Amino acid sequence: MRRAIPLTILAVVGTVLIVSVFLPPLENLGEDFTLFFDIIAVFAFFLGGGNLVRIHFNKLWRKRKDWGFSIVTLFGFFFMLVIGLLKIGNPGGIGADPTAEGSWFQETFNYVINPLQSTMYALLAFFVASASYRAFRAKNREATLLLLAAFIILLGRTPFGVMLTAWVPESWSIAQIPNLAVWIMNSPNLAGQRAIIIGIGLGVVSMSLRLILGIERSYLGEDRG
Amino acid sequence: MKLSVFLFVLLLSISISAQDEPSDTDPAIIVPDSELVVVAPVTSLIAEDHKYDKGDHIDLSWVPSIDDQLLDGTVIGYKLYRSANGGEPVLVEEFPPGTNAFTDDGVYSDSTYSYFIAALSENYAAESNRTAPIAPEVEWLNLHRGWLFLIALIVGGSVLLFINAAKRGTKLFVRKIAGLEAVDDAVGRATEMGRPILFIPGIRDMDDVQTLAGLTILGRVARVIADYDTRIFMPTSRSLVMTAGRETVKAAYTAAGRPDKYNDDMVTYYTDEQFGYVAAVDGVMVREKPATVFLLGAFFAESLILAETGNSIGAIQIAGTARPAQLPFFIAACDFTLIGEELFAASAYLSGEPMQLGSLKGQDVGKAIAMLAILVGVFSATVGLAWDIEFFNDIVEYLSDVFSAR
Amino acid sequence: MGKVNLTLLLAAVAIVIIIAIALIFPLERLGQLYSLLLIFGGLVALLLRSIFAKEVDRRIIFLFIFVAVAAPLLFPITFSEKPTAVVKAVFDRVESLPPGSTVLLSFDFDPAMAPEVQPMANAISRHCLKKGHKVIFMSLWATGQALLTQSLTNTILPEFPEKQDGIDYVNIGYKAGNEGVLNVIVSNFEKMFPTDVNSVPLGEIEIFDDIRSCRDLDFIVSFGGGLPGSKEWVLFVGDPGGVDVAAGVAAVVAPQLYPYYPAQLVGILGGVKGAAEYEFSLKETYPDLKDMDTPGLKMMGPQTLAHIVIISFIVIGNIIYFRGRRKEKGQ
Numbered sequence: 001m002r003r004a005i006p007l008t009i010l011a012v013v014g015t016v017l018i019v020s021v022f023l024p025p026l027e028n029l030g031e032d033f034t035l036f037f038d039i040i041a042v043f044a045f046f047l048g049g050g051n052l053v054r055i056h057f058n059k060l061w062r063k064r065k066d067w068g069f070s071i072v073t074l075f076g077f078f079f080m081l082v083i084g085l086l087k088i089g090n091p092g093g094i095g096a097d098p099t100a101e102g103s104w105f106q107e108t109f110n111y112v113i114n115p116l117q118s119t120m121y122a123l124l125a126f127f128v129a130s131a132s133y134r135a136f137r138a139k140n141r142e143a144t145l146l147l148l149a150a151f152i153i154l155l156g157r158t159p160f161g162v163m164l165t166a167w168v169p170e171s172w173s174i175a176q177i178p179n180l181a182v183w184i185m186n187s188p189n190l191a192g193q194r195a196i197i198i199g200i201g202l203g204v205v206s207m208s209l210r211l212i213l214g215i216e217r218s219y220l221g222e223d224r225g
Numbered sequence: 226m227k228l229s230v231f232l233f234v235l236l237l238s239i240s241i242s243a244q245d246e247p248s249d250t251d252p253a254i255i256v257p258d259s260e261l262v263v264v265a266p267v268t269s270l271i272a273e274d275h276k277y278d279k280g281d282h283i284d285l286s287w288v289p290s291i292d293d294q295l296l297d298g299t300v301i302g303y304k305l306y307r308s309a310n311g312g313e314p315v316l317v318e319e320f321p322p323g324t325n326a327f328t329d330d331g332v333y334s335d336s337t338y339s340y341f342i343a344a345l346s347e348n349y350a351a352e353s354n355r356t357a358p359i360a361p362e363v364e365w366l367n368l369h370r371g372w373l374f375l376i377a378l379i380v381g382g383s384v385l386l387f388i389n390a391a392k393r394g395t396k397l398f399v400r401k402i403a404g405l406e407a408v409d410d411a412v413g414r415a416t417e418m419g420r421p422i423l424f425i426p427g428i429r430d431m432d433d434v435q436t437l438a439g440l441t442i443l444g445r446v447a448r449v450i451a452d453y454d455t456r457i458f459m460p461t462s463r464s465l466v467m468t469a470g471r472e473t474v475k476a477a478y479t480a481a482g483r484p485d486k487y488n489d490d491m492v493t494y495y496t497d498e499q500f501g502y503v504a505a506v507d508g509v510m511v512r513e514k515p516a517t518v519f520l521l522g523a524f525f526a527e528s529l530i531l532a533e534t535g536n537s538i539g540a541i542q543i544a545g546t547a548r549p550a551q552l553p554f555f556i557a558a559c560d561f562t563l564i565g566e567e568l569f570a571a572s573a574y575l576s577g578e579p580m581q582l583g584s585l586k587g588q589d590v591g592k593a594i595a596m597l598a599i600l601v602g603v604f605s606a607t608v609g610l611a612w613d614i615e616f617f618n619d620i621v622e623y624l625s626d627v628f629s630a631r
Numbered sequence: 632m633g634k635v636n637l638t639l640l641l642a643a644v645a646i647v648i649i650i651a652i653a654l655i656f657p658l659e660r661l662g663q664l665y666s667l668l669l670i671f672g673g674l675v676a677l678l679l680r681s682i683f684a685k686e687v688d689r690r691i692i693f694l695f696i697f698v699a700v701a702a703p704l705l706f707p708i709t710f711s712e713k714p715t716a717v718v719k720a721v722f723d724r725v726e727s728l729p730p731g732s733t734v735l736l737s738f739d740f741d742p743a744m745a746p747e748v749q750p751m752a753n754a755i756s757r758h759c760l761k762k763g764h765k766v767i768f769m770s771l772w773a774t775g776q777a778l779l780t781q782s783l784t785n786t787i788l789p790e791f792p793e794k795q796d797g798i799d800y801v802n803i804g805y806k807a808g809n810e811g812v813l814n815v816i817v818s819n820f821e822k823m824f825p826t827d828v829n830s831v832p833l834g835e836i837e838i839f840d841d842i843r844s845c846r847d848l849d850f851i852v853s854f855g856g857g858l859p860g861s862k863e864w865v866l867f868v869g870d871p872g873g874v875d876v877a878a879g880v881a882a883v884v885a886p887q888l889y890p891y892y893p894a895q896l897v898g899i900l901g902g903v904k905g906a907a908e909y910e911f912s913l914k915e916t917y918p919d920l921k922d923m924d925t926p927g928l929k930m931m932g933p934q935t936l937a938h939i940v941i942i943s944f945i946v947i948g949n950i951i952y953f954r955g956r957r958k959e960k961g962q
Binding site: 031034035038097099101106109110113114115117118120121122125126128129130132133134136137138139147150151154155157158159160162178179182185186189190193194 | 687689692693695696697700710711712713715716717741742743744745746774776777780781784804807808811814828882885886887889890902904931934935937938939940941942944945947948949952953
């Protein structure tokens with residue numbers, strides 16, 4: 001019973017959504033189901049948020065390893081919740097846009113969340129460098145091709161690349177590094193991406209059919225269908 | 226004298242205010258006849274039911290005013306009016322000169338509509354004849370998508386066919402996928418080292434099929450983990466994924482006969498916020514130093530941040546995503562990467578069950594269709610363009626018609 | 632004793648040279664000179680070290696990247712740009728639309744993507760207002776609305792004090808629902824956005840007098856590479872509605888959008904480079920904008936140096952690899 005209900009819901013909704021693509025009166029059904037999903041997901045947040053608070057309170061209570069971080073987490077959680085719900089400092093009052101300039105919520109966003117997010121994202125610059133140092137080595141023929149392409153793209157994205165091949169006449173402009181970089185992105189890269197995308201599309205079809213037919217049940221913890 | 230001046234001013238102001246008042250139903254503006262720029266109305270206005278919809282569109286077409294078709298046309302635009310069930314006409318849309326067709330999407334199948342168009346000059350409006358009342362019809366089948374239906378039927382049908390064949394015992398060959406062969410070793414390594422396994426199911430919710438694919442693999446991996454009695458930790462960035470992940474891991478532990486070893490803290494929720502989640506997971510990696518990291522699901526900019534941190538702590542990493550932009554990062558930083566379709570095939574592959582493998586085989590028919598269409602299309606487009614042969618250009622057009630979903 | 636004296640002498644000479652250079656060059660040039668010396672000197676040293684097949688610690692790579700990014704931010708180095716065809720196509724489209732055309736700009740990004748995407752969003756907003764187009768601002772991302780407000784109040788509107796809310800531009804803000812929002816506004820704005828951010832009903836806003844749906848727009852630019860983003864604008868609005876769409880995205884996403892160019896996307900601005908090219912074109916076409924803030928052009932300095940550092944490390948990595956292999960063979 002515990003498995004039959006989710007499997008039935010999946011089979012019915014999956015089939016109806018596939019069929020609705022071909023039946024005009026049902027064509028909005030996809031949107032409706034997305035909406036249902038969003039509503040359920042919002043309620044599920046109580047589970048997630050509640051879990052987060054419970055785990056960190058527990059950690060704090062029992063003074064487990066690294067309990068200091070839990071104070072920061074809990075403070076951040078409740079601080080944002082309160083100033084967002086009560087719209088503290090919002091010039092428009094309780095009925096206004098929560099992100100109005102001047103509200104505590106917006107200020108926290110601008111001066112805390114914004115720099116924190118940017119910092120995490122900025123780590124990419126460092127990691128790209130260390131990953132490419134390790135990965136781009138001419139170990140075999142394919143790796144050498146990859147290395148060459150990487151060189152051209154990297155140079156092509158800088159004014160340095162423009163300078164390097166500025167002497168190439170206009171009639172041979174394809175050989176200029178920036179244009180060569182665009183060509184790599186536009187032709188070989190594109191062909192490869194499309195092949196991957198076609199494969200993904202077919203993979204999704206086959207996986208969805210397995211799920212709808214109830215053959216794939218490993219996510220329910222079963223080995224056999 | 227004073228009175229006549231007053232009356233004159235009064236009349237003037239009335240006439241001015243009359244000019245100022247625009248009227249949607251009667252766009253003609255009062256100006257002396259000599260200055261009127263008279264234009265001809267549009268002709269042959271036809272309203273037809275839009276095919277293959279749920280009765281909420283009407284197609285309109287017309288021949289533009291003669292004064293629009295001339296080189297120095299005096300038509301400055303058109304206004305389309307609609308009256309529903311014989312009621313007052315209302316303005317639907319305005320068009321620039323040269324327009325000759327429009328699809329009205331503001332109609333319902335339970336009403337009848339008639340239309341007319343006013344051709345506008347700077348100070349004159351010429352109305353066309355009204356169309357006969359028409360009610361948009363509801364069609365139950367969208368035949369525009371007939372080709373899509375057929376392709377879906379062939380691909381879906383061949384998946385079913387191969388599943389059936391596998392059921393009857395036909396041997397099917399599926400190529401080796403290195404990343405999946407390594408799963409057992411990766412779990413075994415964590416057991417030997419006495420360190421935990423980190424499973425990251427991507428950052429999207431349960432409505433993304435990649436997350437589902439991640440969870441199906443989790444089902445298999447958790448089973449091995451339960452058998453080996455290794456620790457697993459799965460931080461999620463969506464509440465629903467947390468709930469689903471708990472069910473999966475719990476069921477795997479139960480199936481392995483060790484339900485007592487399972488606890489809810491194995492799967493937790495951190496935050497929906499992309500980089501907040503990454504910061505938290507990176508923290509876990511650096512503090513707990515897991516021996517094995519699985520990154521299976523939908524990943525965005527965080528892919529490399531997670532994978533490089535995992536690499537720096539010396540973990541064996543098995544990654545997989547169907548986001549083409551993130552694949553290069555995983556390939557550079559992880560030991561094994563499941564590329565696109567391999568992610569979806571993983572659970573079937575790991576199960577080794579004939580029926581599941583059969584479904585993978587069915588995909589190949591889809592690939593064959595795609596390859597054939599690409600070959601024919603590329604050949605026809607090249608030949609058609611090079612020598613301008615109409616036959617080949619027609620093939621290209623036909624193919625793009627067949628494969629367009631609209 | 633003599634050794635100490637020599638060291639002291641050398642140190643004194645070095646200090647004198649440093650002070651002399653500092654007196655001759657202005658601080659900015661000096662900063663540039665020293666940071667470039669530091670980077671390239673270090674790289675040459677590592678290159679020589681790589682001959683002995685000694686791997687480089689990741690922290691050293693991080694240090695080089697840090698200096699390569701930070702130095703040109705503190706002491707700006709700018710380059711001239713040559714706009715590529717994909718960027719020029721967007722610029723030319725905004726330029727060729729008659730004044731008074733309605734353009735929709737959607738800020739679909741978060742703070743993480745903002746350094747890459749916000750400069751181009753600001754540049755195109757500026758261009759549209761400068762040309763006299765009417766601009767509708769919106770966002771499909773919750774975090775995008777805050778950034779949109781930031782862009783409007785801090786950067787764009789102070790430059791155009793004569794522009795009026797509701798007449799020359801309007802901010803209709805964020806609406807939840809991702810692609811669902813696009814699916815609706817392609818045929819009706821009011822259904823999804825009954826009011827703008829200031830709660831003024833759409834019916835009372837002058838810009839919307841002639842605009843019922845996205846189909847009535849002359850041009851759309853979507854900024855941001857996530858989901859929903861430019862691709863969704865093409866699939867749900869550009870194609871079905873027959874409106875021209877262009878994309879401004881983070882560099883890492885740009886390759887994914889090339890399949891849509893030029894048939895379904897007018898053009899693509901990819902990353903800081905795309906922004907820099909656009910800013911360059913803007914400055915060249917409108918000399919009175921020469922003093923405008925150009926974060927895109929400024930960030931090309933760090934990007935260029937960082938790329939050079941990465942390229943050098945790839946070279947160093949390969950030398951280490953080949954030397955290491957030879958060593959193994961020798962043994």
